Amino acid sequence: MAAPGGAGPIGPYPPSIVGEEAQVEYDKVRRRVLWTLPYGLYVVGSRAGERRNGMTLNWATQVSFEPKLMGIGVEKTALTHELIAEGGTFSVNIISREDRAIVRKFTKPVEVDETAKTLNGFAFHDGVTGTPILDQAVGYLDCELRQTVDLGGHSFFIGEVVDAAFQADEATEVLRMEDTRMNYGG
Numbered sequence: 001m002a003a004p005g006g007a008g009p010i011g012p013y014p015p016s017i018v019g020e021e022a023q024v025e026y027d028k029v030r031r032r033v034l035w036t037l038p039y040g041l042y043v044v045g046s047r048a049g050e051r052r053n054g055m056t057l058n059w060a061t062q063v064s065f066e067p068k069l070m071g072i073g074v075e076k077t078a079l080t081h082e083l084i085a086e087g088g089t090f091s092v093n094i095i096s097r098e099d100r101a102i103v104r105k106f107t108k109p110v111e112v113d114e115t116a117k118t119l120n121g122f123a124f125h126d127g128v129t130g131t132p133i134l135d136q137a138v139g140y141l142d143c144e145l146r147q148t149v150d151l152g153g154h155s156f157f158i159g160e161v162v163d164a165a166f167q168a169d170e171a172t173e174v175l176r177m178e179d180t181r182m183n184y185g186g
């Protein structure tokens with residue numbers, strides 16, 4: 001994973017911030033402001049050929065009504081980045097609040113059992129795009145990649161929702177960033 005918040009103080013700085021000490025302090029405050037943004041927490045599925053992966057991600061949002069587009073911010077060093085760039089699809093798995101432990105299981109490349117159809121022991125099936133979808137996800141958005149925006153350390157992958165469904169009761173409370181002690185961003 002990239003260093004949380006980036007490596008060292010990162011500009012630009014407002015005019016009132018002068019000198020290294022002030023820049024370091026400003027960098028910390030800006031990080032805390034960014035951390036206050038409320039996020040959901042998801043497992044993103046990806047696939048290129050027979051290589052499949054699942055990864056914990058909070059930088060996900062709908063970005064258009066018509067067409068129905070979802071955007072996700074993915075680190076360039078992540079296996080998921082390679083698989084989405086190559087395979088041209090991704091799935092956003094919406095997780096039950098009760099399954100919060102799951103997010104810790106998807107913070108590095110997963111072990112795939114193609115016979116048992118599991119990712120790190122969690123049952124999956126392939127969606128209409130062929131991308132893995134966790135059986136225990138409350139719902140999912142299966143997406144075809146439409147655009148990739150280069151953001152430096154990350155890429156913003158924009159995908160069109162080609163299939164979406166609930167797999168559990170629609171009223172199930174879904175996982176949010178505040179349900180874990182972990183953070184990402186800033």
Ligand SMILES: Cc1cc2nc3c(=O)[nH]c(=O)nc-3n(C[C@H](O)[C@H](O)[C@H](O)COP(=O)(O)O)c2cc1C
Pocket residue numbers: 001002053054055056057058059060073074075077078079080081103106107108109110154180182183184
């Ligand atoms: C709570 C949490 C949220 C995360 N959110 C993101 C995210 O939005 N984008 C991202 O690229 N990585 C995110 N990560 C880091 C990835 O889960 C991690 O880098 C993972 O190793 C990449 O997986 P991969 O190499 O298996 O594809 C997050 C990690 C945690 C613990």
